[in-house]
């Protein structure tokens with residue numbers, strides 16, 4: 680499942696790759712599976728993308744936000760959430776559609792932006808205000824400052840793993856990197872946020888930002904075989920029963936807030 684580092688990797692590939700999506704104009708739109716478009720009352724319809732040019736690409740949490748300039752000179756934003764299995768490819772426009780292709784934006788100049796999504800949970804929005812989608816999210820988990828992290832955490836009394844997954848606390852952490860961050864910080868996933876000492880909070884913040892930063896630099900992780908390019912090494916997620924890389928204790932797996940949670944009972948005492 681793509682998380683913040685994998686989404687950031689997609690942003691950087693589309694922005695900095697050859698060819699780049701920046702500056703490309705949309706020639707036509709093929710909504711192969713119309714359900715990909717999450718129709719909201721304030722959204723415009725996808726056909727209005729024709730003629731628009733990609734000006735910039737940004738990430739907010741796990742949302743991809745494409746800024747467009749269109750003929751009517753209004754600011755439009757194409758917003759995409761990959762959810763479980765969504766992937767974006769910039770491909771030659773003569774490439775055949777794949778079995779799980781849900782949307783294709785054909786570009787002037789011979790390329791196409793293709794959205795593939797086997798599980799069909801991914802969605803696209805066309806909106807004049809991405810804040811209607813992302814407005815309630817907390818600061819980005821990759822760039823939140825130590826003080827802001829500590830200040831926000833002080834307002835909660837919750838088990839720390841579910842708190843890290845709460846996008847209104849910090850945006851972008853998912854199940855994999857929440858487990859990896861707690862492992863690096865040496866904090867038990869069931870620990871109550873209100874019981875963390877100031878040095879625990881500082882260590883947790885440093886773990887979150889360093890784990891995500893390293894994963895972004897590595898192009899993400901090889902997760903579920905979906906993002907095969909990433910080389911970030913996972914320590915606990917999906918390694919239940921395997922020896923902890925620090926102390927050799929078998930990695931434990933529990934359910935916490937309906938999510939599988941992986942940790943080392945020795946390195947992360949409660």
Ligand SMILES: [Zn+2]
Pocket residue numbers: 923924925926927928943944945946947
């Ligand atoms: Zn250990």
